[in-house]
Every structure is written in structure tokens, then in C-alpha cells.
Amino acid sequence: KLRNDNKLSLEEYLRYGRQLILPGFGISGQLKIKNKSILIVGAGGLGAPAAIYLAAAGVGNLGIIDYDSVESSNLQRQIIHNESRIGLSKAQSAKMTIQGLNPLCECVAYDLLLDSSNALDIIKKYDIVVDATDNAATRYLINDACVLTGKPLVSGSALRMDGQLAVYNYRGGPCYRCIFSKPPPPETILNCDDGGVLGVVTGVIGCLQALQAIKIAADMNDDGISQSLLIFSANSNPLFRSIKLRSKKPDCVICSNNPTITTLQDYVQFCGSGALDKSPSVKLL
Amino acid sequence: KLRNDNKLSLEEYLRYGRQLILPGFGISGQLKIKNKSILIVGAGGLGAPAAIYLAAAGVGNLGIIDYDSVESSNLQRQIIHNESRIGLSKAQSAKMTIQGLNPLCECVAYDLLLDSSNALDIIKKYDIVVDATDNAATRYLINDACVLTGKPLVSGSALRMDGQLAVYNYRGGPCYRCIFSKPPPPETILNCDDGGVLGVVTGVIGCLQALQAIKIAADMNDDGISQSLLIFSANSNPLFRSIKLRSKKPDCVICSNNPTITTLQDYVQFCGSGALDKSPSVKLL
Amino acid sequence: MSSLIKVNLTFSGGVELLFNNIKQKIIEIPSTINPPKPTTMKDLILWIKDNLLQERSELFVSGNTVRPGILVLINDTDWELEGELGYEIKDNDEIVFISTLHGG
């Protein structure tokens, strides 16, 4: 199914011209991303720009997972959808936009909830995973599935005016569990539906997720992306802060040499809430 | 023509819910941006995400200026267009996408080249100007027109792997000429067509332009945005660097108390090249 | 001879909501809160809990450290690289408490 072309067509030369003349990318970078497959989990605020820019750049195969349907309240930030898609599956709507933007990108829409029963089968088909989800349980699930299948994970998150970006499980760097070994108490976790978000904050982080995925796909100079956390705060000065993260934990339960976790778990139980829950604080109302 | 509503409709409550519950934004922020008009000059790599996120957020009136038509080579980064728009005016294509995303946003498409003969008449109709152009002459033109009409200017630029973001002529801060009083020699200037660009670099900067325009439109805490330059380097670590800029120049030719420039100039002559030129270095080939 | 040291605190990612929405605060604390040992991160976290936290301390601390989901940075570096609770606070250190985000 994956194309394995060693050259670009005339149509590709025309379309990707601005990248082909780009020092440090060029034809070899373009061929590398053409032959890579990237899975985007979540076609919401983060997944929308990430999918759009990955498809536009010429990534050969994109998978997009989302179990939700487009609602009017999504359109403030989920800019891969539009009015005419309301009620449609988000994964399908995202695929339609991508096909309209770049028909050369092969896109698979997964209209399902990623969980412990299907994550490994899907993720193992891709080279890179973009976590664009909105809850802690799915974030641990994706991390564990990426470690078990050996895939680099580009993780983004956004809430209110803040955003975060990191690359896990890449070039010997830490995994998500190395940094966050215990999940936060469920009552401290908010998603965008309950905590609010300025739409363009997800835009900034989603674009940066696409960037990091492209750099990984094209084997570009990593310069420490495997061990750093970018913190974005839309109403602070400076807007961005880069943090040096710890290394891989020698006793990480999943990514160390002697892992105690070797299969996917029950992440809803682990976190005390899951993808289908409203935030506990809201449930109490 | 501008709406001046003091309340939100039910449709707006539903659509903008995530911003209405956002601390520091809320209904008052939403009403402020609804009653603001923002002009985006350029519907290319920067203007595409800027226009999309401004429309999605609920800015009441958007103007989009571009004299160019959509080409296949644009779609690697100009994600407001798509395959079906090739050959169409970029301003019109951008307007079509915006109407599909948020019909509540009133959008005016200007299918023209901004120049000294029309800039003041257009810019004076808007509250904020977003410079998403691709050449030095138009950047000086827009700066001077913003100073003469008293409009804040959100300036973004991108080339290769690098991007820059600044807000000029805002809350007593410097204008573009205060920082760059002399234009660079024309042979040192490259645009994206000639120097190449990674598409998502324009995505990141365009999103950040939308963010700064929203913060200005909603009168949010500026925290020094009027006197700082954000530098983005997609293949460096850290990705972002924030620079403190100088204050307004007491002897600035246009924004000081005793300006020597009081009308728009011939910017093509001033810069040695204009919006319609290829880069001189390329012309020599 | 416990002199005072200045510490720049930043609360971000939602942690600031526990501190009256204040994102940045410069505090002065004794260089040896528990003589004779120099003030450590452990002392600082307890000091913040006792002096700055308004209510619901379980949303900030858990046992004698910060609760899971709060990342601590010492001068822009993950505190795990700096000795975590045992790190000795220096004058003008910049300490950030940031909540990990899950939205998207």
C-alpha cells in the first residue's frame, strides 16, 4: 500500500517547488516525507492544522482517527471542518479537506475511538504518531502503544491560553511516562470543552506538531527535540519557553530495559476518567 | 456597515462557547472582536492561517487583499485555497473558505495590488492591519499607511526555515521604520518563491499574527507586545527567541512628532524592487 | 545567619488559578529555612503551601512534593536533572510550576 517511489513526478515538482529549493530539505527531504506515513489521533483543534500542513507538505500517507462528529461549537478552532460538514464524522470531514487540498496525499479516515483493543494494530502501520487528543487516558494509551511498537510520538496539548509541545520516544529520549509517571488526579484535568480555549492556541500548537513530524519524517537535524518541552502562553511575554527535559528513566515502567508493562492497559481506570467522560468537575455540577 | 451589537445571538453562544467560558476573554472579549474590523494584506502563506483563525474566532469584519491567482505551487503552504480554486483570485478564494467556515464573519475580498494610490482609502476603514505580504516595498507602504491612519500593524514574515513576528505602531511602541530606517539592498532580499520555504513555517507565523490581532482587538493585556520581536527558527533549538526592541525613534521620519514624511511615497523606488518584481538575484540569472 | 534570598516563581498551565491567577511572583525567603541546612526545593514547596496557597492544597501538593501532573522547572530545566526535592535554592533562581495540559 505504501508508495516507495525514488523520484518525483512533474506534478510534484510543480507543487512542492518551494520545498525543493529549500536548503536543508530539497528533493531528498521531499522524497523522504513522500515515503512516510503519519497517524494523527484526533481531528479537533490540534489535529486540524497538523493534518492540513502535513498533507500540504507532501507526506505520502496520513491516517486520521476521530470518533466524533462535527458540531458548530468546533468551528471556532477545528478549521479542517466547515459549516457543510456539521453532523459528519470528523475523520471523514478531515479527509475531504485533505483530498481537496492535496490529492497526492493518501488519507485513511478512522471513524473510531482509539482504545487498548485497536491501538497497536493501527499504530504499527505508521512511521510517526501525532497525539492531538484531548484527554489524559488516551495520552497514556498512545504513549504506551508508541513505545511497544517503537514509533516516535509528537505530542501537543492546548487549554485556555496555554499550549505544550514535546516529542517522546525518539532517538533515545524519554517517553511520556518517563516525565509523567503518575496521572494527575482526575479533578485537576480539564479538556477544551470544559475549560475553554482560544482557537488559535490550538492552531499554533497543531502547526508546531506538523513541523516536528516533518522534521522526524525527513530525518532533519534534531537539535534536542527528543528531550525538550516547548511551553506556549498566549498572554505572557515571552510567548514561548523551551525546557530541557530529563532523560529516559532507567526504571520507566514501559520504556526501560526491564519494563513491567508489556501490553496495553485499562487507561480509563488508570486515569480515573476517559475519552468519553466529561471532566469530573463538570459532572459534579 | 460595521455591526455594533452589544449582545450575542444564540447561534454565536453556541459557536463561540469555548471562548465565552475562557477566563480573560469571555463575552466581553467576544463582543469586542465581533465589533472590530481587521485587514489582511496578502492571502498567501501567512495570510491563509491568519484569515482562517481570525474568521473562526468571530472577528466581525475581515478584509483580504491579494492581486494574485491561486497556483498549484501555492498549495504547499497557502492552505486557505485548494485544488478547485486554481486560477481563481486568491482574495476571492480566501473569502469562499471563510464563508464556508464562519458565515457570521463579513468578509470583503480586494482583488488588487495595494499601492500608494489606494492604501490609505482601504486601511482607514479597518481597526487593525495584518501584514502578510512578501516584499520589502509593500512592507514600508503598509507601515507608512498604518502610521498615517493610526492603525496597529501586526507584521509577520517567513522564509526558508525562519519566521519573524512583531507588532508595530501600537500603544506608543515603534513603527517598522523606527527599527528598519533604511531598506536592505535589493540583492539581499529573497521572497518565498525564490528562496523557498517550509510551508508550516508560514503556518506558525500566520497563526501567531492572528493571535496578536485578536489580543489587540479584544484589548487584552499587551505585556510588551508593542516592543518585541519574536524570532522563529524551525531547525534550531530553542525554536523561538523573544527580543526586546528599541522604543519609538524620536527622529523617525514618519512616526515622530516632527515627521518629514506625511504622505505615501514611491516604495518601489525606495526599496529598489517591488511587489511585482522577481528577486534581483534571480533576474540576473 | 539566615540571610534572605530572592526567588522568582512562575505558575503556568492552570497552576496560577490556585494562586489568585497570579502568574509571576518574586518572593524573599530565608536562605536556611531549616537550619543548618540551606533551603531546598522541599522547604520551598512547603513554604509556598503555607504562605501563598489560598485553599485546596491537594491540588498543589501531595505528601511533601507537588502533585502528579505538575512539572517543576529550575532555571528552565526539568527539576529531575537538578536533584528534585533536594536541590538547594540559590539567590535569583527561577522556579516554574506548570500543569501538564491534556486538551486539544
Place this chain on the structure above:
Amino acid sequence: MSSLIKVNLTFSGGVELLFNNIKQKIIEIPSTINPPKPTTMKDLILWIKDNLLQERSELFVSGNTVRPGILVLINDTDWELEGELGYEIKDNDEIVFISTLHGG
């Protein structure tokens, strides 16, 4: 007694293309290039032109300063706030030369 001082140079926004595509370089220069006065930005720019620049110096300097379109930062601050050419270089200063971009 001209000791050596270390200066961290960064070239960005395209300026690095004039320096073999090297974005960062640590140099050691005399603390007083023109005795008895301490080394200034003016001295540093001339030193870079003479020692690091490969060719086409007019793309970096113009007269005794940088050409229009190159912004100079001293420790993350616009050099205009630091005295421009007259600024006296200190050990471990970080000096950035960045080209203003016009693309979009």
C-alpha cells in the same frame, strides 16, 4: 594586558549563509582590540569581517557598521538599547546578527 574574552555569535534569518551556513560560533577575541579602549561592537564587526566572512562583505557590512536589514542583538536586546557600535563587549556576551525577512 589584553586578555581574551569569549563571545557567542549567532547568525540567523539568512545571515548564516554568509558564514558557511554556520548558525552558532564561539569566538575568543582580545578584550582590547584597539588599546587602550575595551573592545566595542564596532571592533567586533570589523573583526568578524576580517576573520570570519568568506566573501562579498558588502552583504554584511556597510561603512563601519552592519548593512541595512541586519538587526543586531546583544543578549537578546536590540543593540540600539545597548549603545550600538560603542557597546563594550563583555566576556560571554551573546551577539546575534539576524536578517530581517520579507517573505510570506
